[in-house]
Amino acid sequence: MSESCPDHACGQASEEPLSLYVHVPFCRRRCSYCDFFLVTRLDHIEAFFNALAVETLAAAPLLRGRRVKAVHIGGGTPSLVPVRLLAGWLDLVASLCMFTSDVEIALEANPEDLGGNSMAELQAAGINRLSLGVQSFLPRKLSALGRRHTAEEASVITAEALNRFAAVSVDLICGVPGETLPEWLVDLQAARSLVVPHISVYMLSVEPKTILERSIAKGRVRVPEEAVQASMYAAAIDTLGSSGYQHYEVSNFALSGHHSRYNLACWMREPYLGFGPSAHSFMRDDGSERRRANAGTLMRYLDNPRECVAFEEILSEEDRFVEQVFLTLRINLGLDVEFLRKHNKLGLNLSTAVEDFLARGWIVIENDQIFLTGKGFLFADHIAGEFISG
Ligand code: SF4
Incomplete structure (x- = not known):
């Protein structure tokens, strides 16, 4: 639906605000349960951001004159990228479109990357929401998941992020091999006592071709029974619900005013543009709706980021x-x-x-x-x- 744009200097009616997503496909190593598109060779990061600039400039006709209400930098692990590269891309985007005055600019970050001055640098670059890949506050669970950060880092970095950023989200995983309901309650309590305003709760799913799947097949580990997983999910709903969190999506809980604007835009079928390999887009124009996905291949993307579309379809x-x-x-x-x-x-x-x-x-x-x-x-x-x- 078109609406009048108060920021639009020429006074024209503008279309509904856009959201943007960028998939940064780098991680230092793959976690045992992860099947996302990513690479663990980090020497292509600079080249990736050059390609990202090319893809973003190619999208200029879709960005010019548009208000942007949310930018989500996900991955992968975008927090391992030098901040100057993130800042450069955000500056480029800002030069092409108009950020709304309350724009959400979110970065997915792993606790081990956020020491020293990095949070201050991210803030200076324009990031105003941190989505922390904490997953657990317990050493045994972190080790079972193959995470790099310690339990202490999970607590200390979350507390520091809450001091610095008005918007912070924490991801937690339940149903980890060997996990019991009391362990899960400790994780929920840890997030609750820190008063993290947004918590994403994921039940561990065993994806094909992951280390986790192989370990289960070899009988080395066992995930909790389905009934135990269901009780963990129910415990999250009860614990967080009784602490004032709104359960606003299957996996997401927020205190008032802390919902993820980007995620809500996707779930509410508002338009968003995705950049980077495997990123998806949803666009609406002249009554038609289109979905598009970039191919999940870094080399093809680096080679020609303008021609990296794997599929595009008009929705019936x-x-x-x-x-x-x-x-x-x-x-x-x-x-x-x-x-x-x-x-x-x-x-x-x-x-x-x-x-x-x-x-x-x-x-x-x-x-x-x-x-x-x-x-x-x-x-x-x-x-x-x-x-x-x-
Ligand atoms: S840090 Fe996240 S994206 Fe990277 S391997 Fe682990 S789960 Fe996957």
Whole structure:
């Protein structure tokens, strides 16, 4: 939807604000559970930022005159990049578009990278939100995950980040091999007692071709049973909910005003542009909606960042419906029963599905809107799938 832009010097109507994402595909080593696109050779970082500048300049026609409300620098581990390179890219973006006065500029960071002056330097470069890859405050869990930082660093760096930045988020993982519910409660309590305003809770998933998958296959480690994992997730909802956190997305909890603007934009199907290998974009123009993804290959990207698109598609009406159902349920904004009925082209018996989920305590209905319960969040994708295809 177009709206009038108060910052627009020429007084023209501008389109809805954009969000930007950049995938920085470097890590010092791969964590045991990670299947993200990344490389562990760091000698291409400078070349990557040169390519990123080329890709960003090529997107100038999409950026000029646009307000940008959120920039998310993710990865990978963007905190291992020299700050001058991050600052240079942010300056370039700022020269092409207009940051809103309350723009969120977030950086994913690992605690081991944030010693010395680095937080002050990041602030000076314009970063105003830190998303810390803490994962756990417990030495045993950190070691099981193959993380590089210590438990002490997790606490000290989180506390320092909270002193410096108004917006801080911490990632926590549950369901780590050998983990018990009491251990998980210690992690939740640690984040809660630090009053971290935004907490992302992930249940460890065993991805193909990871070290974790091989270790499980060889019988070296075992992840907790599904029922234990479900109880850990329920404990997160109870513990954080009773401490004033809003459970605003399947994996995300925020104190008032601390939601991730970038993530919300993606889940609310607002437009965003992605840069870097494997980055995704969602654009809307003249009533049509497009999704695009860059290829997940660094060499191709360095070679020609303008020609790195792996796929691009215009969304059909059916695609839009599917996205709307999945994403609305994830952020629990209320899925309209009438909307479901209207798009029910397969002749599904929606009433049966709805009654089944009501009986299981997975959903509630208020004012003809379907909301997930705490238990239902665990099955968000399954519920969405049933509403779409039965
Ligand atoms: S630091 Fe993050 S992106 Fe890098 S390997 Fe570990 S989990 Fe993956």
